[in-house]
Amino acid sequence: MTSSVMTKTARIATWNVNSLKARREHVLTYLSEGKADILLLQELKLQDADFPHDAFKEIGFSSVCHGQKTYNGVAIISRFDIENIVRGLPNGEAPAGIDGEADTHARYIQADIKGMTIASLYLPNGNPCPGPKFDYKLRWMKRLAGVAETLLHSERPIILGGDYNVMPQDVDCYDPNAWEGDALWHPDSRAAFFALAHSGYTDALRSIHPTGEKFSFWDYQAGAWQKNNGIRIDHLMMSPEAASRLCAADVDNAERGKERPSDHTPVYCDITLPA
C-alpha cells in the first residue's frame, strides 16, 4: 500500500555547463524533458545582460543570475517562484580575492524557493597548488562554512549545490595517485569540505549511495570519458531539514555522452516539498 497522504517531490539538479552560450540548447532540452524542477548552474561565462531569461520563461521557468564576462557565473532556474535573492557570499569576512583585491568573482547566488533556501555555488579551482589561487580557494571555503553555519540557524531546508572542486574520498576519483598534489584532492581542500559535513550538512548523493563510483566530471583530454577516468566534484549539501526530505539522488551521465557536452554532468536529488 502506498501512503494515503499525497506528497509532492521536487528534483533539484546542479550542473556546471562550461559556458551557457555553448550549452544553451542542452540546458533547454534538459528542462523541457522534465529532468529538473530547480536547476543550479555554474560557469555561465556570460554577463547578466546576456542571460536568456526569456528562453527559460517560455518553457515555464523563472531564473536569477549572478554573471560575469568570460569567467565564473552562477544561476538558479526554477518552476517555482524565486524570492530573496542574494548575489555573492553573504556575511563574508574580509574580501577573499587574489592578492588582497576584492572578491569580484561571480561564484555564489542564493534564493528562497518553496520555503527552502537554495544556493548555486562555484568554488575556486585552486590550481596551481600551492600558490595564491590555492590560498584563495581555502579562504573562499572558510567564508562558505561561515555562511553555511549561519544559515543552519534558520532551521529551514537548505541546499548548497554546485561545483565544489573537491573530491571528498578515494572512491570519488578514478586514480587518487594521479591527483597527488592537485588542489581538488589536497588534504586542506578535503578537510574544508568535511568541515561543512561536520557542521550539519549531508552530501545528498552519498546519503543515498554510500559506496561506489558516481563521477560528475570527466576531462575533455586524453579520452577521459571513454576510459571512465572521472571524478566526483559536484555536490548537493543539505541541512538536516532538507536531508530528512531526501528521497533519491544520482548523477545524469547521459549529458556527458552528448555532442559538444560540458565536461561536467548533472547531479540531482529528489526531496518532498515542504507543506
Place this chain on the structure above:
DNA sequence: ATGGTGGTGATACCA
C-alpha cells in the same frame, strides 16, 4: 609521454 581538449575572444588564460 609534462602531451592531450575545450570555451572565450582575438591572446593568453582558465579549467
